[in-house]
Structures are given as C-alpha cells and as structure tokens.
Amino acid sequence: MFAASRVFSTAAKRSFSTSAANLSKVAVVGAAGGIGQPLSLLLKENPHVTHLSLYDIVNTPGVAADLSHINTNSKVTGHTAENNGIEAALKDAHLVVIPAGVPRKPGMTRDDLFNTNASIVRDIATAAAKHCPNAHFLIISNPVNSTVPIFAETMKKAGVFNPKRLYGVTTLDVVRASRFVSEVKSLDPKDVNVTVIGGHSGVTIVPLLSQTGLEFTKEELDALTHRIQFGGDEVVQAKNGTGSATLSMAFAGARFANSVLEATVGGKKNVVEPSFVQSDIFAAEGVEYFSTNVTLGPEGVEKIHAVGQVTDYEKELISKAVPELKKNIAKGNAFAQ
Numbered sequence: 001m002f003a004a005s006r007v008f009s010t011a012a013k014r015s016f017s018t019s020a021a022n023l024s025k026v027a028v029v030g031a032a033g034g035i036g037q038p039l040s041l042l043l044k045e046n047p048h049v050t051h052l053s054l055y056d057i058v059n060t061p062g063v064a065a066d067l068s069h070i071n072t073n074s075k076v077t078g079h080t081a082e083n084n085g086i087e088a089a090l091k092d093a094h095l096v097v098i099p100a101g102v103p104r105k106p107g108m109t110r111d112d113l114f115n116t117n118a119s120i121v122r123d124i125a126t127a128a129a130k131h132c133p134n135a136h137f138l139i140i141s142n143p144v145n146s147t148v149p150i151f152a153e154t155m156k157k158a159g160v161f162n163p164k165r166l167y168g169v170t171t172l173d174v175v176r177a178s179r180f181v182s183e184v185k186s187l188d189p190k191d192v193n194v195t196v197i198g199g200h201s202g203v204t205i206v207p208l209l210s211q212t213g214l215e216f217t218k219e220e221l222d223a224l225t226h227r228i229q230f231g232g233d234e235v236v237q238a239k240n241g242t243g244s245a246t247l248s249m250a251f252a253g254a255r256f257a258n259s260v261l262e263a264t265v266g267g268k269k270n271v272v273e274p275s276f277v278q279s280d281i282f283a284a285e286g287v288e289y290f291s292t293n294v295t296l297g298p299e300g301v302e303k304i305h306a307v308g309q310v311t312d313y314e315k316e317l318i319s320k321a322v323p324e325l326k327k328n329i330a331k332g333n334a335f336a337q
C-alpha cells in the first residue's frame, strides 16, 4: 500500500516510466466535477496511464485542454454527451473511474442520493457493457452500497459481468481512519493502517481498531469509531451546502486506481487494498457485496481476505452493519431489474 502522505513514490515513477507495455487508457466519468477534476489531475501524474479520457455531461473539453498542458506522457481527451461522446470516451479503456452523480447536502444520508444517482450509474454501466466490457470499474458515486449492485446487475443483463473487475471505492474510509487514529495516538499516519470492513455509509462502515495493534480506551474506541463512520458528514457540514468530500476523495480514488494499475499492468505482486466487491463472507446472511481487504492481481480481485480476529465490540458493530447493507444491496438489485 502507498504511504498515506504520497500518492506515487518516486521509485514507482521511475520503474514504470520506461515500459510502454505497462501503459493503458484510463477513463474518468464525471470528470468535470468536484472529485473528477482533482482525481484527473492526480491520474495525469500517474506513469501507468497512456491516455486519460475525460467524460462528463458538461465542461470536459476545458478540463482536458487544461490538463493536456501538463508535461507527463499521457494524452488527454475530453468528451461530452454530444455525438455519443461516451463511446469514444470508454472505447478500449483498461480502467474506468466513476465519480458521476450528485453529492450530499447537510441533513441528507447517502441513501437520499439514490433517486438521482441510481439511473446515472445504470446508464453508465449500459454504455460500459457496450464499449469496454472488460475494463476494471471503480465506483465512487454514492450510495456505493447500492450503486455497485446496480452496476453489476446492469452488466449481468448485458452478459458481461466480471466480479473480479468491479470495485466499490471505500479507500477514503481507511485514509480517514489512518489519519484520525494517528491524531489520537500522536503517530505518523504512514505507520497507521486501519482495516475497515462492511460498506460505505454510517453504521455499515466498520473499523477494526483492535487489528491495529494499538491500545484504546473505551472512550477512544467510541469516539474514533463514530468519527470514522461519520467522517463524510464532517465535510458535508463544513462545506455547508456546497458539496461533500472532493479533495480527500480524489486522493483516495487516485491511490486505489494506482493500486489496480500496479497489479493489472504494472506486474506488482501482493497489492492489498480495501474494496466493496462481490463476496462470500456474509452471503449466508443475504449480503452479496462486502468490503474487506482484497489482494489485487493481473485479472483484478485475486483474493478476498477474511475478516480475521474481532473483539465483542467489533462483533456488535458488524451485527448492526449487516442488516443495513442487506437492505442497501437489495434496493440496488431491485432498481436494476
């Protein structure tokens, strides 16, 4: 995993800058938005990317022109809905990152975004099934617990679903957890890895603080657990109606995209990241998708890690997460039928 303070190490840049065979087309859908723009900037700096393809319903020609002046190797193209621009944007993409859709305002839950974002994600999945069915798909659009099932069901209908290549992006939860714990323990976040499992909203976000190897008082556990579960709300409140996390999400999304690229085209072994993927872990409880650490390999998800040893406190958190997740997933599945 990357050190929290740097998205790309100098060594990674050096080792991948010379091999053309390692390079690939990456599309960002929702590229002109609050997340899309800084995420595209970070991807422009990624040495694995040969072609950065930006799609949005508005403004991508300007964003693409701007980014195209940065002197890194990748070509940048901007596409909008006119003239079926999504086809050109997605065709032959190796990886597609999707931060398209509306963000929260204060007082809203992520599930309140469902009515708007569900159809946006379904329509993008329909286009993806047609133009780049073998790509790796990174879903950022909320509510992730439901948009991942929507994307999967739409791909299944088109007969092209590959569960190894569909990832709900939950990286921001571990980025936050690392930062928040390091603040409490006066540590450098690069030395603090927190496993977070479950989903990406409120009580479905389950930090496994016992697995950090650090000691916490009950007060610290309660406060940290709450802050990690509701970190998104802190930003929504602070932005006061103008949106939700964009810059930290761009950082997290770029880290996850780079990990997938390193594992799939960079030849790197043992790349481990958390992701909300199709998973057997709680399938018996009717939970078809679950976020845990996964090992990424050349084909995508190679191994889903077990939850591991958990305390009674964490068992209780999991028992609250599972029914909520089940509901969110069922809602996504039902929408896509």
Ligand SMILES: NC(=O)C1=CN([C@@H]2O[C@H](COP(=O)(O)OP(=O)(O)OC[C@H]3O[C@@H](n4cnc5c(N)ncnc54)[C@H](O)[C@@H]3O)[C@@H](O)[C@H]2O)C=CC1
Residues within 6 Å of the ligand: 029, 030, 031, 032, 033, 034, 035, 036, 055, 056, 057, 058, 099, 100, 101, 102, 103, 104, 113, 117, 120, 123, 124, 139, 140, 141, 142, 143, 144, 169, 170, 171, 172, 173, 200, 243, 244, 245, 246, 249
């Ligand atoms: N997974 C995670 O950890 C996080 C997820 N999010 C989610 O990411 C999404 C985007 O957030 P922001 O970038 O802040 O929103 P934003 O409103 O700034 O940007 C969204 C962009 O999507 C575009 N868009 C809308 N419909 C589209 C379509 N059919 N095709 C292509 N593009 C389309 C809009 O034109 C806009 O440029 C939200 O749903 C938000 O809740 C935000 C933070 C963290």
Ligand SMILES: O=C([O-])CC(=O)C(=O)O
Residues within 6 Å of the ligand: 103, 104, 110, 142, 172, 231, 232, 233, 235, 236, 244, 245
């Ligand atoms: O809170 C939100 O709505 C955006 C999000 O998913 C996050 O910041 O984790």
